[in-house]
Amino acid sequence: MNTTIRRSFAIIGSGAVGGFYGARLQRAGFSVHFLLNHDYPFVRDNGLRIDSKDGNFQLPHVNAYDCIDKMPPCDVVIIALKTVHNAILPQLLPSLIKPNGCVLVLQNGLGIEQEIAKVVGTTHVLGGLCFICSNKMGPGHICHLASGHIALGEYLPNDQAAGITLSMKDLADDFTRAGIKINLSEDLNIARWKKLVWNIPYNGLSVVLDATTDQLMKNPLSRMLVKNIMQEVIVGAAACKHSIADTYVQEMLDYTDSMISYKTSMKIDYDEKRPMEVEAIFGNPLRAIVNAHSCAPRIEMLYQELNYLDKKK
């Protein structure tokens, strides 16, 4: 296997998502550089361990960093931090991207690429929506429970659809080589709103009601609430000129019914008293809907409830 022609990856935020995809890329022969926080000493000494429904594996040696300044410039910079830490990016991101490199944002929510694009100038910015159930079990130890595919799109300013671009195809080739299924989206905006159809009800209600996904689906009234909120997201997206078929609601309900009992990432953040991604996942979509002269009372209520819980901690 000739790894020298392969592109290099920087993983900014090597948790349940970044750590998993980075490990898969390294296993496929790519040069991967992992930025870590608290887990740095452990991962530097012990590497990464991935327990996955697709097969367990270990990487005894990885390129681990505790500081973005020490990382080499890479072809692809993957942002897999929680959005609440994005304030650190403007200072650090530009020097990390090789000429002709690109940034791939693997974060949930809305309005993320817009902020990144401001910082990185003409560099291509892509967004990936990860349909994955994975949890960090301990330092350097990630458990991949279900799904794993990514909906990929390229960012253009002013909510334009970029179509299928060369940057997207190149990234899809890399991930496919690592065994990760990529769905190319001609319109990143729609891909992001579609992801919100899942994230807004489940992330929000899992925190407010202290519930796993299957518990929310089991009670008829909370199940109806999930559905009501999904419909509200689709109406809101339409107000912002991003059309999603109504049938997508049932698709997401079926998808969740087929999942194992899952604790959402926002619920894990809440339980571990970490800040929640309230603005990226709730505040930004809500403001987009209001700016489009529409309203979304349930999303607004969930936003208000989560803001209260987030600030109270």
Place this chain on the structure above:
Amino acid sequence: MNTTIRRSFAIIGSGAVGGFYGARLQRAGFSVHFLLNHDYPFVRDNGLRIDSKDGNFQLPHVNAYDCIDKMPPCDVVIIALKTVHNAILPQLLPSLIKPNGCVLVLQNGLGIEQEIAKVVGTTHVLGGLCFICSNKMGPGHICHLASGHIALGEYLPNDQAAGITLSMKDLADDFTRAGIKINLSEDLNIARWKKLVWNIPYNGLSVVLDATTDQLMKNPLSRMLVKNIMQEVIVGAAACKHSIADTYVQEMLDYTDSMISYKTSMKIDYDEKRPMEVEAIFGNPLRAIVNAHSCAPRIEMLYQELNYLDKKK
């Protein structure tokens, strides 16, 4: 003081509300009969102790009962149970009311008098909305923290307004004698909806967000949510042809700002793993609004959230 001409009262549910008003009536010279549940042996032996902002007092001896069958027929039967226990009333209520007696329902929510009226035939049924902060501290020990007045109205079928009736005036005389301020309402429906303007946001959100009233008022977003929900209750009441001035929202916000930090009764029920009054306070108003071809997304969402939490316990 001639107590023989005074009317007799049965208190069905001698907790923070029924126990407080019953004790005040007994102290004023009325013959009062208290139905108790777990606290029966203690109250039979020790009476009641009221710690009140209006002055503490004790009643070493009260007429205590552990069973409605043993109680004498009374002129006024006060229902101060939680609505979740109302299913026991049809069997027991009729024999407890003296000829020409009346029933006073001191419960929150909507559609309560309608159910009672079915049982008691031509007996007058009145409703009282208690604006009171009181908590049961232990067996026979009630702490009255703030307010205490009652908005009183008489029930007529089909949402009709009864005006100011003789039964209302008689009851107001009795309570006034006991030092309790009574506001007479020409329309019980409006009195009930006005109480819901307070109960729906504070009872609901105190449970969902694990919060006291002052905590909800302090965070700007949860405060806005309280206000949004109050406005939705007023719009819903209007759809049901019960008009409340928009200024009532600010009045209720000011009232709550002036209160001490208060844990709502629904939150106490939830914390003590007792059933919550979800149907009376949320389900019935919501169904009334939907039947009037209107909608109330925030009330509906709160109803769905509380149903989930109530069933999960």
